[in-house]
Amino acid sequence: MIYSLLHRFAANRPFSIIRTVILLVILGFFASTSYAQTNTQSSEKTATVDRTRLEENEELSESLANDLLQLSTATRDRDIPLITAYFPVQLSAKPFPSHPL
Numbered sequence: 001m002i003y004s005l006l007h008r009f010a011a012n013r014p015f016s017i018i019r020t021v022i023l024l025v026i027l028g029f030f031a032s033t034s035y036a037q038t039n040t041q042s043s044e045k046t047a048t049v050d051r052t053r054l055e056e057n058e059e060l061s062e063s064l065a066n067d068l069l070q071l072s073t074a075t076r077d078r079d080i081p082l083i084t085a086y087f088p089v090q091l092s093a094k095p096f097p098s099h100p101l
Contacts, residue, residue, distance in 0.1 A: 071083065
């Protein structure tokens, strides 16, 4: 009888330890995420934003993205006249370095 009690306790102990560890990990995860969320919200500061400059940058980046898309589709379709429109007649540039800097 004592053996069966000891055996039952020892057989269930690894599972109870595993369950406890899993529970602690889950609680630690939720505690750290809730702390991080409250910490960032309290330290937020309002910054002044120049709306006109922001809109200008947005328009320029959108224009660049559209041009890159058009160049990539022209390259994919091998449309040489459209590709040449993106490059000057004479290109003066330094060569790529043969070794990383």
